[in-house]
Amino acid sequence: MYRYDEFDHAFVSERVEQFRDQVQRRLAGELAEDAFKPLRLMNGVYLQLHAYMLRIAIPYGTLSARQMRMLAHIARTYDRGYGHFTTRQNLQFNWPKLSEIPDALADLASVEMHALQTSGNCIRNVTADHFAGAAADEIADPRPYAEILRQWSSVHPEFSFLPRKFKIAVTGAERDRAAIQVHDIGLHLKKNDKGEIGFAVYVGGGQGRTPMIAKLIRDFLPEEDLLSYTTAIVRVYNLHGRRDNKYKARIKILVHETGAEELTRQVEAEFASLRDSELKLPEQDVEAIAAYFALPDLPQRAEGWENLARWKKADPAFARWVQQNVQPHKNPDYGMVTISLKPIGGIPGDATDAQMDAIADLAEEYAFDEIRVSHEQNLILPHVALADLEAVYRGLVAIDLAEANAGLITDIIACPGLDYCALANARSIPLAQEISRRFGSAERQAEIGELKIKISGCINACGHHHVGHIGLLGVEKKGAELYQITLGGSGDEHTSIGEIIGRGFEPDRVTDAIETIVDTYLGLRLDPSEIFLAAYRRVGPQPFKAALYGSAAEAA
Amino acid sequence: MTKIWRETGFVDNDPWVIETDEVKASGEQKPLLGLDELIAKADESNDVGLGVLIKPADDVRRLEPYLSRLDIVAVAFPAFNDGRAFSHASLLRQRLGYTNELRAVGDVLIDQVPLMQRVGIDSFAVSNATALKRLSENRLPAIPHHYQPAVRDAEAGKGYSWRRQAKPAA
Numbered sequence: 001m002y003r004y005d006e007f008d009h010a011f012v013s014e015r016v017e018q019f020r021d022q023v024q025r026r027l028a029g030e031l032a033e034d035a036f037k038p039l040r041l042m043n044g045v046y047l048q049l050h051a052y053m054l055r056i057a058i059p060y061g062t063l064s065a066r067q068m069r070m071l072a073h074i075a076r077t078y079d080r081g082y083g084h085f086t087t088r089q090n091l092q093f094n095w096p097k098l099s100e101i102p103d104a105l106a107d108l109a110s111v112e113m114h115a116l117q118t119s120g121n122c123i124r125n126v127t128a129d130h131f132a133g134a135a136a137d138e139i140a141d142p143r144p145y146a147e148i149l150r151q152w153s154s155v156h157p158e159f160s161f162l163p164r165k166f167k168i169a170v171t172g173a174e175r176d177r178a179a180i181q182v183h184d185i186g187l188h189l190k191k192n193d194k195g196e197i198g199f200a201v202y203v204g205g206g207q208g209r210t211p212m213i214a215k216l217i218r219d220f221l222p223e224e225d226l227l228s229y230t231t232a233i234v235r236v237y238n239l240h241g242r243r244d245n246k247y248k249a250r251i252k253i254l255v256h257e258t259g260a261e262e263l264t265r266q267v268e269a270e271f272a273s274l275r276d277s278e279l280k281l282p283e284q285d286v287e288a289i290a291a292y293f294a295l296p297d298l299p300q301r302a303e304g305w306e307n308l309a310r311w312k313k314a315d316p317a318f319a320r321w322v323q324q325n326v327q328p329h330k331n332p333d334y335g336m337v338t339i340s341l342k343p344i345g346g347i348p349g350d351a352t353d354a355q356m357d358a359i360a361d362l363a364e365e366y367a368f369d370e371i372r373v374s375h376e377q378n379l380i381l382p383h384v385a386l387a388d389l390e391a392v393y394r395g396l397v398a399i400d401l402a403e404a405n406a407g408l409i410t411d412i413i414a415c416p417g418l419d420y421c422a423l424a425n426a427r428s429i430p431l432a433q434e435i436s437r438r439f440g441s442a443e444r445q446a447e448i449g450e451l452k453i454k455i456s457g458c459i460n461a462c463g464h465h466h467v468g469h470i471g472l473l474g475v476e477k478k479g480a481e482l483y484q485i486t487l488g489g490s491g492d493e494h495t496s497i498g499e500i501i502g503r504g505f506e507p508d509r510v511t512d513a514i515e516t517i518v519d520t521y522l523g524l525r526l527d528p529s530e531i532f533l534a535a536y537r538r539v540g541p542q543p544f545k546a547a548l549y550g551s552a553a554e555a556a
Numbered sequence: 557m558t559k560i561w562r563e564t565g566f567v568d569n570d571p572w573v574i575e576t577d578e579v580k581a582s583g584e585q586k587p588l589l590g591l592d593e594l595i596a597k598a599d600e601s602n603d604v605g606l607g608v609l610i611k612p613a614d615d616v617r618r619l620e621p622y623l624s625r626l627d628i629v630a631v632a633f634p635a636f637n638d639g640r641a642f643s644h645a646s647l648l649r650q651r652l653g654y655t656n657e658l659r660a661v662g663d664v665l666i667d668q669v670p671l672m673q674r675v676g677i678d679s680f681a682v683s684n685a686t687a688l689k690r691l692s693e694n695r696l697p698a699i700p701h702h703y704q705p706a707v708r709d710a711e712a713g714k715g716y717s718w719r720r721q722a723k724p725a726a
Contacts (some may be wrong), residue, residue: 007714007721011701018697022667030686031621039667121637151703152718157674158646158706227704227718238643243612273651278705278717285716553647 001060001370002147002292004112007018012109015116015155019043020102023125028101042122042160044115045101046204049422054078054101055118056108060128060146062381063090065360068371070111072356078104083356085341085349087413087464088167089127089373090118096421097518116154118172123153123234127169129177130374133293134336134382136328140189140197141179142170144228148281152227159234163241166234176296177377179491181214182206182467183236185233187212190220197223203233203263204255207461209271211497212252215260219500223286228279232270243299274393287359296368296383299373301333304386318393320442321404326389335386337367338406339379340397344440345433348414349377351401358399366392374462376452377413378406408445410454412434413464417457417474418481424457426481427507431455434511439518448518450531454489467491469533470517471498472510483510487517487544488536501541502549513548520547558683560659561691567679572607572628574661588630591618594658598622609661612640616647623654633662633678642675649676649707666690670698676707 004012022039025031031039037047046053056071063071071091075083078100086092096104108114118125128142128151129135139295149168159166171178172189180186186202198220205214221229237251238257255263312319326335339359341349351359363371363381366388366533372380384392396402405411412435415421417428432455439445454468458475465471471486482504489498506512518532520543525535536544560567562669573581574588582588588609589597594663595618597603607628610616629648631641641660649652659679660672666687669680682688690696700722712720 005715007701007719011699011703014699018699021697025686035665035667038637121639148718151716154703155671155699156704157671157702158642160637160671161637161642161668235643235646239640243638243640279651282717285718288716348581 001064002059002143002289008112008151009109011154012112012114012116013149015043015114016102016105016109019105023098034124038120038161039235041120042117043101043105045098046055046119047422048094048420049418050420051095052098052101053420054096054104054115055086056091056093056113056115057118057125058089058091058113058373059150060126060132060143061130061375061419062132062143063371063373064111064369065364065371068356068360068363069111070107070113072353072360074104074107075109075353075356082350082352082367084347084416085373085377085379087239087415087462087481088118088125088375089126089130089375091373092329092416094416100543102512109452119165120160121164121166122286123149123156123162123166123168126150126153127178127183127375128166129173130172130372130380131177131327131382132172132372133295133334134329134334135173135175135177136330137175138173139191139549140172141290141293142172142187142189143293145187145189145199145223146170147289147292148226148286149230152230159238162234162238163243163450164246164249166237168230172311174493176493176495177374179464179467179493179495181493182207182211182464182491184237185230186214187226192220199223199226201229201233203267204252204260206250206252206494207464207466209247209459209461210250210253211461211466212256213495213497214252215255217260217264219285224281224283225275226281228274228277229267229271231279232267232274232436235270236266240266295330296370298331298334298368298383298385301385301387304333304389308386308389317404317442320446321393321402322389324404324408325406326384329383331383333386334383335389337381337384337389337392338374339381339401340405340411341378341401342402342405342411342436343400343403344405344410347429348432349410351379355399355401359401362392362395378411404442405445407450407452409439409448409451410445412436412453412455413468414455415457415463417455417463421457421462423460424474425459425476426457426483427454428457428463428472428474431472431474431483431507431510435514438511438515447528448532449524449528450533451518452490452533464491465489466497467495468498469531469536470514475504477504483507485513485517485548486515488533488543490533499541502545515545517544520544557688558681559688561680561682562678563673566692572630572659574609574630588628594619594622598625610641610644612638612644617652618642619648619654620652620681626654628655628657628659628679629654630659630661630681633664633668636663636665636668642671644645644678645672645675646707663691667697670696673698674702674706674708 199217202214456463488500710720
């Protein structure tokens with residue numbers, strides 16, 4: 001894991017003091033709310049429906065046990081004893097007092113954390129594959145590049161007042177687990193014929209009210225050009241992105257209106273004059289950062305195979321959990337463990353202070369001190385010996401986080417919705433809870449297989465409904481909540497935007513509609529290995545429309 | 557009340573005026589011309605010591621042939637959330653090599669002054685009361701550690717090539 005040096009330490013503490021001064025001026029009435037707003041947003045402070053909200057950055061989703069314990073401490077000290085892990089690999093606290101936030105930020109700084117640029121019209125927290133450094137299918141670890149981008153983008157003097165927010169994601173494996181094609185910039189690490197590292201560069205993806213899949217503008221960008229090329233893209237965007245309408249201000253609209261070819265030309269022209277500047281990355285600097293992310297020294301634990309077989313035989317619930325929540329690691333004696341933050345009937349992504357402390361203990365004892373936050377609102381222990389899986393499982397059972405549902409129908413992504421968010425039109429949490437309860441039986445979930453449900457309480461799509469196999473979008477019609485259903489979305493290396501299936505459903509009819517969709521799928525799949533998304537792509541929307549709305553004519 | 561501030565302090569008798577229907581440059585004053593106006597004037601005369609006002613949507617690269625004849629370029633921040641002038645300033649200093657006065661005009665707030673300085677702006681038209689007060693006390697809310705090279709000269713920071721450290725105030 002990256003460890004701050006003196007420079008980083010000085011920077012974050014200076015930043016905390018700078019913000020403390022801004023908060024004091026705000027509280028003294030010297031700074032008007034409209035001028036304070038961009039300043040607080042760049043420090044992760046929102047003003048929500050009921051209170052301020054503090055969004056803490058977890059760069060590329062990587063945490064140590066010490067950092068997790070500090071998050072628990074903040075939940076206890078400045079909030080109501082819990083936090084919410086988000087699809088941006090951040091953690092949100094919903095109830096802090098503005099006057100105490102500088103203290104919370106100082107506490108964070110003491111464990112090398114911050115809330116910088118988790119909001120506002122700047123370059124946001126850089127996200128990455130949550131299995132980075134551990135996945136068997138990895139070409140290169142994306143985190144060193146995400147860390148370099150984190151540093152470069154922090155309090156960037158040219159890019160702190162962009163037309164809109166700007167999100168970068170990096171992935172380094174064959175399978176895209178960072179949803180790079182729905183980001184403003186998506187970077188896909190690859191190796192060329194000579195074995196050199198570079199990036200495929202995608203630009204202009206995004207969800208929200210105008211979902212778009214990013215365009216590939218560079219097939220292979222050499223590693224040394226990462227910062228100059230990114231600077232070129234963001235500069236073109238800063239100068240030419242629309243500012244007349246905040247709903248058309250993201251770079252995806254610029255790409256769409258300018259055309260990918262012309263935009264590429266502008267970026268390449270800008271890059272031509274930047275490529276030999278001070279932004280060029282020396283190999284030794286990249287290597288030095290990469291060294292922080294070296295795989296821990298994993299001792300041979302071959303006994304795990306035999307133990308695991310025995311434990312699985314003795315305890316079917318444990319066997320199910322291993323089957324669903326443990327993925328193959330680069331090292332065959334190890335596994336990558338998903339801690340589901342989706343207990344049946346629970347609030348997706350929420351964790352209490354006690355749970356955070358307990359996870360920190362498990363990470364320290366069994367997982368080389370590493371924890372990840374996934375964009376699917378789960379936590380990951382990326383390196384666990386098979387021989388320790390049983391102990392980890394028992395530890396998770398004790399804190400009610402051993403649900404064996406990673407990737408299954410109850411592993412639902414949901415935004416906070418109308419219960420917390422000032423933008424939402426509809427609730428997300430109660431809907432997620434009801435669906436989770438309806439499909440909660442382990443047998444039923446296993447029968448259905450991989451199925452991703454994603455719920456957003458408004459058109460801004462924080463719940464990523466556009467890329468859900470089944471997406472639910474809460475809308476408000478004549479004062480009542482209604483949910484639109486989309487089918488066939490996906491946020492992986494074959495990204496697709498879901499299609500709206502027909503007219504929306506009232507809150508009390510949504511779960512039935514999901515059940516109808518699921519039953520229709522079970523009836524038409526070729527065999528259990530054909531997952532919902534594959535079946536939908538094969539047959540199209542018609543059978544689902546017919547099942548939901550009767551005759552085709554009724555379907556909107 | 558707008559005052560001009562430079563790192564050396566507030567400037568008296570600044571001659572530059574943004575002309576409007578009501579306000580015209582008179583006596584010792586000189587107008588900051590719009591980009592088209594500046595180009596027209598420069599093309600039809602041999603005048604030097606000119607001043608220009610770059611609006612957010614202007615293409616600053618059009619100034620290239622006229623830079624040696626400019627005493628000042630003003631870049632406009634019409635609102636605190638319109639950051640195009642940060643890129644204009646970067647392009648002027650880094651790409652076009654402009655070295656004379658570069659001024660921020662419009663919504664110049666104290667918390668943005670340090671960022672403006674880093675992209676090469678060295679003169680500020682300030683009317684915000686808090687900004688005026690803090691500048692008069694020389695209390696800039698700047699962070700001396702930077703994670704990226706920028707226009708303003710800074711010392712290499714420890715560790716990585718992209719880091720910079722502000723030079724201590726003279």
